[in-house]
Amino acid sequence: MPVKAPHWFPWLSPLCAALGAWLLGVQVLQGGFWIIMGVALGCALVPFVVFRLACRLRHKSGSEARNG
Numbered sequence: 001m002p003v004k005a006p007h008w009f010p011w012l013s014p015l016c017a018a019l020g021a022w023l024l025g026v027q028v029l030q031g032g033f034w035i036i037m038g039v040a041l042g043c044a045l046v047p048f049v050v051f052r053l054a055c056r057l058r059h060k061s062g063s064e065a066r067n068g
Contacts, residue, residue, distance in 0.1 A: 003055045009047065017044035 020043025
C-alpha cells in the first residue's frame with residue numbers, strides 16, 4: 001500500500017530552498033548567483049529525499065516485523 005504524503009508536504013520545498021540558500025549559499029559559502037542557485041535547488045530536493053527514505057525504512061521495518 002503506497003504511503004500518501006501529507007497535505008502540507010509541498011510547502012517544505014520552497015522553505016528549505018530559501019533557508020538553505022540564505023544559510024549555506026550566502027552566509028557560509030559567500031557565493032555568487034550560480035552558487036546560491038545551486039544550493040537552493042539542492043536544498044529544495046531534501047524534503048522529497050527524506051520522505052522517500054522514511055517511507056522505505058518504515059516499509060522495510062514493517063515487513064520484517066510481519067515476516068518474523
